[in-house]
Amino acid sequence: xxxxxxxxxxxxxxxxxxxxxxxxxxxxxxxxxxxxxxxxxxxxxxxxxxxxxxxxxxxxxxxxxxxxxxxxxxxxxxxxxxxxxxxxxxxxxxxxxxxxxxxxxxxxxxxxxxxxxxxxxxxxxxxxxxxxxxxxxxxxxxxxxxxxxxxxxxxxxxxxxxxxxxxxxxxxxxxxxxxxxxxxxxxxxxxxxxxxxxxxxxxxxxxxxxxxxxxxxxxxxxxxxxxxxxxxxxxxxxxxxxxxxxxxxxxxxxxxxxxxxxxxxxxxxxxxxxxxxxxxxxxxxxxxxxxxxxxxxxx
Numbered sequence: 001x002x003x004x005x006x007x008x009x010x011x012x013x014x015x016x017x018x019x020x021x022x023x024x025x026x027x028x029x030x031x032x033x034x035x036x037x038x039x040x041x042x043x044x045x046x047x048x049x050x051x052x053x054x055x056x057x058x059x060x061x062x063x064x065x066x067x068x069x070x071x072x073x074x075x076x077x078x079x080x081x082x083x084x085x086x087x088x089x090x091x092x093x094x095x096x097x098x099x100x101x102x103x104x105x106x107x108x109x110x111x112x113x114x115x116x117x118x119x120x121x122x123x124x125x126x127x128x129x130x131x132x133x134x135x136x137x138x139x140x141x142x143x144x145x146x147x148x149x150x151x152x153x154x155x156x157x158x159x160x161x162x163x164x165x166x167x168x169x170x171x172x173x174x175x176x177x178x179x180x181x182x183x184x185x186x187x188x189x190x191x192x193x194x195x196x197x198x199x200x201x202x203x204x205x206x207x208x209x210x211x212x213x214x215x216x217x218x219x220x221x222x223x224x225x226x227x228x229x230x231x232x233x234x235x236x237x238x239x240x241x242x243x244x245x246x247x248x249x250x251x252x253x254x255x256x257x258x259x260x261x262x263x264x265x266x267x268x269x270x271x272x273x274x275x276x277x278x279x280x281x282x283x284x285x286x287x288x289x290x291x292x293x294x295x296x297x298x299x
Contacts, residue, residue: 005264007043007228009174009204010036010251012279013064014045014079016236018057019247022283026060030067035275036233037074040267041251045098048079049088065092077138081112083125090133097130098138098174099123101165103158104147107178111142120164127169139170140206144190145182155190159197166198173203174230177217180210180246184220191224204228207249209235209288214249215257222263229254234276235288250289252276 013033017024024032033046046068047061061078070076077096080086089097101119102108108116130137143150144158162173175194177187187205194203205221205228207214218229232248252272258265273295280287287293 002222002261002263003225003227005227006222006258007204008041008251008254008265008267009043009045009077009228009230010041010233011045011206011230011248012036012233012236012251014047014058014077015230016232016234016248018048018055019238020057020236020283020285022285023057024282026063026067028279028282029064032233032275032279033064033068033076035271037069037071038268039271039275040265042073042266043075043077043096045077045079046094048081049085050079050081062088062092065094079140080126082122083129086126086129090129090135094135096136096138097126098140099126099165099168099170100140100142101161102142103153103161104143104150106149107143107147110149116161120168123165123168131169137168137170139165139168139173140176141165141173142176142178144175145177145186146179148179155193158190159194162194162203163197166202171202172228173198174206174228175203176206176230177208177214180208180214182207182217183213184216187217188220188224191221191226195224200225201227204230206230208237208246209249210246215253218249218254219257222261233272233289234280234292236279236283247288250276250292252289252291256291 048058052059075096078089078094079098165173207217231251231254233251235247235250237247255267255269276289276292
């Protein structure tokens, strides 16, 4: 049984752009976010408050937030790594934050230079501040179906960490196949096991398309009651720590599939296609959306 409606979390302006070689101007980032908002997407990850020394693509997120057109029915999310990042997010009037942990010890050390335990200790004051300021917290858990360093990750471990994020105060945990190695069977198994630790209505999925399995994985977990899916316009993104890892599932491709399943999204696919084509041109890269490429050929 498929859900009648699916929530899409657009991660292109943050998770997508941060892994691109080209640095996108504040002006173009503002344009991208405003256009995505007009397409009917209700949740948009607009940037992150990490050090520009480590993620130069996300510099000036505060300026982006000041310049975008705010819509009352849209949630603007920023990633925050620590209390300092939260303070910046608070000043910038975000209405939701996200924290990021890994299911792989080695990946955690390589990515944020701390152990999994240390990363959770950093989240405690962030979540406490968020609760005091009535700002919802979304949790990300990466490498849930495989790690570029450790390989196989036990689903039970993922479930335990997801529960810790829930206990910290995260209302939702996005399970990320960071290197895109998962298959539908593995994805369903993960949901079944993690679902023993965390209510399924608190789970979202975040699939990369390295092996071309992202849409198949999403199709499979929809049958398990998952109703929130992360995606990125034009398939932007990747993983700097995983050789050959490609971007996120393209929002255009996701919406096309959901439309075919008669699952409601309230998203304007034609506008999404136009946005994907333009941002790909700005980045001087090929459009990773199959729907976007097909539309260009057919028209």
